Amino acid sequence: MTYTNTRLKLASRPVGLPQSENFAFDTVSIPSLAEGQVLVKTHFISIDPAMRGWMNGAKSYMPPVALGEVFRALGAGQIIESRHPDFAVGDYVTGDFQVQQFVLRDGTAALDASNPATYLLKVDPTLAALETYLATLGMPGLTAYFGLLATGQPQPGETVVVSGAAGAVGSVVGQLAKLKGCRVVGLVGSQEKIDYCLNELGFDACLNYKDPYIRATLRSACPQGIDIYFDNVGGDLLDYALERLRLRARVVLCGAISQYNNMAPVKGPANYLSLLVNRARMEGIVVMDHAAHFAPATKEMASWLQDGRLLTPKVQVAHGIHNFLPALLQLFSGENFGKVLLAP
Numbered sequence: 025m026t027y028t029n030t031r032l033k034l035a036s037r038p039v040g041l042p043q044s045e046n047f048a049f050d051t052v053s054i055p056s057l058a059e060g061q062v063l064v065k066t067h068f069i070s071i072d073p074a075m076r077g078w079m080n081g082a083k084s085y086m087p088p089v090a091l092g093e094v095f096r097a098l099g100a101g102q103i104i105e106s107r108h109p110d111f112a113v114g115d116y117v118t119g120d121f122q123v124q125q126f127v128l129r130d131g132t133a134a135l136d137a138s139n140p141a142t143y144l145l146k147v148d149p150t151l152a153a154l155e156t157y158l159a160t161l162g163m164p165g166l167t168a169y170f171g172l173l174a175t176g177q178p179q180p181g182e183t184v185v186v187s188g189a190a191g192a193v194g195s196v197v198g199q200l201a202k203l204k205g206c207r208v209v210g211l212v213g214s215q216e217k218i219d220y221c222l223n224e225l226g227f228d229a230c231l232n233y234k235d236p237y238i239r240a241t242l243r244s245a246c247p248q249g250i251d252i253y254f255d256n257v258g259g260d261l262l263d264y265a266l267e268r269l270r271l272r273a274r275v276v277l278c279g280a281i282s283q284y285n286n287m288a289p290v291k292g293p294a295n296y297l298s299l300l301v302n303r304a305r306m307e308g309i310v311v312m313d314h315a316a317h318f319a320p321a322t323k324e325m326a327s328w329l330q331d332g333r334l335l336t337p338k339v340q341v342a343h344g345i346h347n348f349l350p351a352l353l354q355l356f357s358g359e360n361f362g363k364v365l366l367a368p
Contacts, residue, residue: 025105027054027063030345030368031094032123038079041356044349046079047095054126062134063105064117064127064144068341070098070158071351071364072192073256073279085310094122095348098163100147100154101127110135117144118157123348125368140312152329152336159192159337159363160329161322163311167278168196169321171309173204176252176276180205183246185265188256189230190217192337192363193278197254198227199334206252209245211238211261213358220361224335233257239264254278259291266295275299275306338362 028051035048057063078089078096089096099121103111108131111117119134120141121127134144147157159165171193178184184201188194189210198221201208210221210230221230229245231238242264249270255262258280265275280290299306314321328334338361342351345368354360 027126028052029054029124029126031125032345032348034079034089034091034093034095036091037081038076042076042079042349042352047349049346054128057105057107057128060108060131061106062103062108062111062129062131062144064101064121064129065104066099066101066121066125066127066368067154068100068158069121069123069348069366069368070100070162071342071348071355071366072098072163073355075352076356085312094124097121097123098158099127100158106131108132108134111144111146116147116149116154118147118162119144123345123366123368125345137315140315152326155339155341155363155365156329156336158365159339160196160334161326164192164363165196165325165337166314166318166321167309167311168193168200169325170311170314170317171276171278172197172200172252172254174314175307175309176254176274178204178206178252181207182251183207183209183248183270184252184254185209185211185242185246185250185268186254186256187211187233187261187265188279189221189227190338190361191256194254194256195221195225195337195362196334198225201252202226203328203333209242211242211257217361220338233261239267243268249273252276255280262293263295266293266298269298269302269304271302271304273302273304275304277306277308339365341365341367343367 030051033048036046038046100118103115133142184206186194186197190212198208208227210227211233218230221227231241246268250268252274253265254276256279351366
């Protein structure tokens, strides 16, 4: 059978918020499979804040997407044709799919876990919904797991504050912190998200960062100070959290979504001397540094999902590959609730 594949490419590098002219679509025919190849139909594409950084030309923890290149993205889908003995038609897989409707891979390269660009990981949708493998059991959940547990090292009774607390990473961070016996305070952007964090995720407190008195309300919510601040937002919220650090506190830098579209220089923390005064540390988390431990971490979180200690994540799905940009922009406007996916 002949398939046509619509793909999204990076046409130019954005200045500020990405615009439609920064992207281009093309449609190509997929050739017949050669021996050893597999063809995957994309069911979901993961929409992540990190995508904004990949659009820039500057050096980062991953190479930027080249101009004219199909845009990088994690995805999940089903094998619809296979000429490789280790992949069967009907298998479900996740991997770096790029923003496209179909993924053609060399099956042997897809088995090489040391090469994330080609690797396909088989998953079982009877154990968890396919969407969950791009959320709690995917990179957002693993980022929360290693960022909090390995970098933050929570101890029972400590106060953990997480920004972006209703998002794909933050919602898992808060739940894991509760599992570890911590007091959890979330920072979100709407009353609906406050209600979700308090009533469904079980946070101890949750604040609206848009409140003009957020500095004071954060102080009231953390009267003894902050032991761990898990930062997904950056900007002023990071400064306010630094003011409240306790002795030996840990600041986990996961993201700074408030700064990604700045046309002015990135706003750094003015209160960094709090790290010195409190003998605290600030450390970045890049989840791929923990790739060797993904399997046991995923297994542990899957068990927590199955026994109810972790909630199945909230997921928003945008439909149609041409809706990539509106789906991405939700992350920067605060419209997203939980994990954002695109069904191309």
